Amino acid sequence: xxxxxxxxxxxxxxxxxTTYTVTAKGPGGSAHVSAQxxxxxxxxxxxxxxxxxxxISSDQQQMRGLDEQIQEIKSDSLRxxxxxxxxxxxxxxxxxxxxxxxxxxxxxxxxxxxxxxxxIDGQLVAHYIYSAKELQALRKGGVQRIYVGNVATGDHKLxxxxxxxxxxxxxxxRTGQFTFRKEVKPRLVGLTLAGPRSGNTPITLGDW
Amino acid sequence: MRATxxxxxxxxxxxxxxxxxxxxDLKDLxxxxxxxxxxxxxxxxxxxxxxxxxxxxHVLDEPKLDTLHYHINDAEFSVGDxxxxxxxxxxxxxxxxAVLEGAVDEAVRNxxxxxxxxxxxxxxxxDDALQALARIKGTVPEEIKGDLxxxxxxxxxxxxxxxxxxxxxxxxxxxERLAGFVAYNLSIALLxxxxxxxxxxxxxxxxxxxxxxxxxxxxxxxxxxxxxTMLFESGNFERARQSLDRVHLEGPFSNQALLRAGWAExxxxxxxxxxxxxxxxxxxxxxxxxxxxxxxxxxxxxASLKLHGRAALLYGRALELFSNQIERVDASIRSxxxxxxxxxxxxxxxxxxxxxxIRLRNLPDAPETYYLMELMASHDFQTALHNYxxxxxxxxxxxxxxxxxxxxxDIIRLRGQNYEPLLPEVDxxxxxxxxxxxxxxxxxxxxxxxxxxxxxxPRPGYLATAEEQIAxxxxxxxxKRLGNSNDPESLALRQRAVRLRGALTWRLETEYNDRLxxxxxxxNELKAPLDALTRQYDAFVGTxxxxxxxxxxxxxxxxxLRERVxxxxxxxxxxxxxxxxxxxxxxxxxxEARRERLAVQQTAARFGVADSYDRAARAPSDAGGQ
Numbered sequence: 001x002x003x004x005x006x007x008x009x010x011x012x013x014x015x016x017x018t019t020y021t022v023t024a025k026g027p028g029g030s031a032h033v034s035a036q037x038x039x040x041x042x043x044x045x046x047x048x049x050x051x052x053x054x055x056i057s058s059d060q061q062q063m064r065g066l067d068e069q070i071q072e073i074k075s076d077s078l079r080x081x082x083x084x085x086x087x088x089x090x091x092x093x094x095x096x097x098x099x100x101x102x103x104x105x106x107x108x109x110x111x112x113x114x115x116x117x118x119x120i121d122g123q124l125v126a127h128y129i130y131s132a133k134e135l136q137a138l139r140k141g142g143v144q145r146i147y148v149g150n151v152a153t154g155d156h157k158l159x160x161x162x163x164x165x166x167x168x169x170x171x172x173x174r175t176g177q178f179t180f181r182k183e184v185k186p187r188l189v190g191l192t193l194a195g196p197r198s199g200n201t202p203i204t205l206g207d208w
Numbered sequence: 209m210r211a212t213x214x215x216x217x218x219x220x221x222x223x224x225x226x227x228x229x230x231x232x233d234l235k236d237l238x239x240x241x242x243x244x245x246x247x248x249x250x251x252x253x254x255x256x257x258x259x260x261x262x263x264x265x266h267v268l269d270e271p272k273l274d275t276l277h278y279h280i281n282d283a284e285f286s287v288g289d290x291x292x293x294x295x296x297x298x299x300x301x302x303x304x305x306a307v308l309e310g311a312v313d314e315a316v317r318n319x320x321x322x323x324x325x326x327x328x329x330x331x332x333x334x335d336d337a338l339q340a341l342a343r344i345k346g347t348v349p350e351e352i353k354g355d356l357x358x359x360x361x362x363x364x365x366x367x368x369x370x371x372x373x374x375x376x377x378x379x380x381x382x383x384e385r386l387a388g389f390v391a392y393n394l395s396i397a398l399l400x401x402x403x404x405x406x407x408x409x410x411x412x413x414x415x416x417x418x419x420x421x422x423x424x425x426x427x428x429x430x431x432x433x434x435x436x437t438m439l440f441e442s443g444n445f446e447r448a449r450q451s452l453d454r455v456h457l458e459g460p461f462s463n464q465a466l467l468r469a470g471w472a473e474x475x476x477x478x479x480x481x482x483x484x485x486x487x488x489x490x491x492x493x494x495x496x497x498x499x500x501x502x503x504x505x506x507x508x509x510x511a512s513l514k515l516h517g518r519a520a521l522l523y524g525r526a527l528e529l530f531s532n533q534i535e536r537v538d539a540s541i542r543s544x545x546x547x548x549x550x551x552x553x554x555x556x557x558x559x560x561x562x563x564x565x566i567r568l569r570n571l572p573d574a575p576e577t578y579y580l581m582e583l584m585a586s587h588d589f590q591t592a593l594h595n596y597x598x599x600x601x602x603x604x605x606x607x608x609x610x611x612x613x614x615x616x617x618d619i620i621r622l623r624g625q626n627y628e629p630l631l632p633e634v635d636x637x638x639x640x641x642x643x644x645x646x647x648x649x650x651x652x653x654x655x656x657x658x659x660x661x662x663x664x665x666p667r668p669g670y671l672a673t674a675e676e677q678i679a680x681x682x683x684x685x686x687x688k689r690l691g692n693s694n695d696p697e698s699l700a701l702r703q704r705a706v707r708l709r710g711a712l713t714w715r716l717e718t719e720y721n722d723r724l725x726x727x728x729x730x731x732n733e734l735k736a737p738l739d740a741l742t743r744q745y746d747a748f749v750g751t752x753x754x755x756x757x758x759x760x761x762x763x764x765x766x767x768x769l770r771e772r773v774x775x776x777x778x779x780x781x782x783x784x785x786x787x788x789x790x791x792x793x794x795x796x797x798x799x800e801a802r803r804e805r806l807a808v809q810q811t812a813a814r815f816g817v818a819d820s821y822d823r824a825a826r827a828p829s830d831a832g833g834q
Binding site: 092 | 595751765776
């Protein structure tokens with residue numbers, strides 16, 4: 001390194017392991033002291049290499065462009081779906097004969113609904129087994145359209161069978177018999193189900 | 209500060225997820241049905257149902273009589289939420305704007321403005337978000353107050369007004385549900401406002417908040433990680449270590465925290481202490497970037513402690529691990545190029561719960577997804593992925609719709625075949641019956657009018673029986689024939705005829721009231737059969753019209769729909785291909801970046817092995833000690 005000042009400090013940046021020897025010379029003679037500096041390779045700390053800014057913006061632009069086209073096709077699909085379901089209703093369930101049956105769970109009820117079976121005038125029209133997701137949706141206040149069909153105007157008998165489980169895991173089963181009247185306009189029938197421990201009527205036919 | 213900046217960029221939208229509109233007691237079954245679909249994540253069905261309901265509601269003459277009227281604000285709000293959830297940002301907010309423009313009370317308008325601002329914020333339209341927030345004046349519903357202020361602060365931060373955000377967040381700290389997010393965001397706002405020391409103190413507080421739910425725990429860990437990183441970068445290794453030590457060992461930030469805690473020690477030349485967190489981390493999932501970094505950091509620490517033999521051994525293991533990982537990454541890239549990644553993504557069974565991305569690796573032929581976890585967790589990738597899945601869903605729907613349209617054609621054709629031969633005869637019979645019915649109805653009407661007329665001007669003759677009418681007519685005829693003849697026989701006959709007329713008149717006059725009452729009773733008795741006849745008539749007309757409507761007039765609509773569905777199917781196929789390619793490209797880019805990084809680490813490990821063996825050879829006492 002060459003001569004240095006008698007007092008103070010100096011910085012060294014060796015690229016490999018190096019032994020430094022300090023020699024001090026004075027009127028009284030000279031002295032030597034050695035110090036070894038060992039260099040070990042440090043592991044890289046940099047984060048995962050990111051794509052360049054150009055790549056990001058080009059990818060993002062492409063993604064945004066696609067996203068806009070996807071939103072457009074979603075809008076179109078919703079419009080088509082609405083038109084198709086109206087067409088389906090007109091063709092298959094004209095208002096003069098249409099009956100739709102809905103199922104909901106009484107507010108705050110904790111029963112586990114397993115299945116619902118419906119008979120209209122003695123004919124089985126629906127037998128639905130619930131998934132955990134569907135049950136959750138019902139518990140949150142959603143209403144399921146369990147059946148849409150056609151009946152003649154006049155009075156009809158509706159038999160409802162509900163299977164479920166109580167909180168403790170015990171099975172329960174409830175039945176209900178109702179009469180509903182079909183007029184010229186579409187008939188909506190709402191069934192509210194409640195567990196045996198709720199204190200509510202197990203099956204209630206709502207007037208909609 | 210680079211690491212800190214990378215860490216803090218994620219928190220703005222946390223805590224602002226839209227919650228479904230609460231509906232209280234349900235009055236409208238179709239709104240309930242829309243919620244049923246939405247609660248299951250079936251936003252397409254929810255939107256389709258609710259759009260239809262709202263469209264019908266808005267054209268009603270008296271919407272107040274409709275059951276949706278009870279939920280109309282919730283319904284308009286929900287449409288916006290569902291559109292956001294279905295990633296239709298362009299449409300989201302339109303229904304809410306309708307509420308804002310409508311005649312609603314202050315609290316509802318303010319909630320609408322809040323929801324609109326939230327949508328604009330999530331769409332990145334910050335000026336619009338600010339404008340929507342500026343419309344909020346007066347009463348704000350209690351349940352959204354905290355969310356509103358949190359949103360305001362986030363918008364201020366996103367628009368480069370951290371000072372304003374600090375003001376809002378400082379007085380919001382009491383809100384329990386948002387406490388963790390508020391405390392964290394306040395520190396970030398302070399940091400952005402240049403108040404670093406206050407930010408550090410705030411992060412320190414945020415990092416020690418009580419937490420019992422995973423979200424609050426995660427944000428607390430994040431606070432500690434950010435604080436630790438900041439302190440580490442400013443050279444305050446001891447405080448950095450304390451902060452990093454507070455990060456929960458099982459949380460999502462634990463790997464980063466362990467890594468940085470080790471570096472904090474190593475930077476203070478405390479290599480033996482650095483090895484404590486690093487040795488925990490080194491045994492974790494080897495595809496994690498922090499674990500891979502520590503696999504090199506551990507032998508480096510041993511080398512720094514002059515334990516070169518152990519360092520050489522660990523560098524050797526690192527070399528092997530990096531080589532294996534490079535092979536896995538190469539295999540994954542190949543697998544993605546072969547389409548296995550997209551195939552795995554669209555498998556129904558793989559999406560049944562929230563951890564499906566993690567479970568992908570258990571599926572046969574699925575590529576290595578560990579390396580993609582970070583990518584897959586990113587918002588852009590999630591949007592792209594969900595869009596891809598939405599497109600697949602739309603494709604299935606279009607195919608089902610095409611089948612339905614074919615079935616409708618069949619139904620119409622069969623109905624036509626059934627009705628067309630029957631209807632002419634039915635119509636002929638009906639025409640005959642129709643004329644008879646009309647005649648009877650006309651007769652009844654005529655009788656009713658007559659009765660009404662004789663109430664005003666009594667006409668007893670109108671109530672004569674048929675026999676009496678004949679008798680009256682005959683006596684009048686006899687009188688006419690007798691003329692004015694005065695012969696005795698004619699005179700006797702005329703007197704008899706006059707008596708007969710008098711008797712008839714007497715009967716009609718004296719029985720008039722009874723006969724009038726009886727006539728009314730009879731006319732009323734006619735009402736029931738005529739009403740039944742009218743009902744039957746109407747029912748027949750309805751059924752007859754329904755018969756025609758069941759197969760006539762659909763051709764154009766079905767043809768048009770078929771064309772639109774066909775076009776949409778082509779578009780969706782093209783979009784699926786492009787979106788899929790985009791996802792694959794992004795995934796491959798990510799894997800290639802990781803591969804490059806692994807290659808650098810492999811080189812470092814190779815050098816480390818050589819260097820450590822060299823040093824171990826020069827210091828045999830150390831090697832002997834291992």
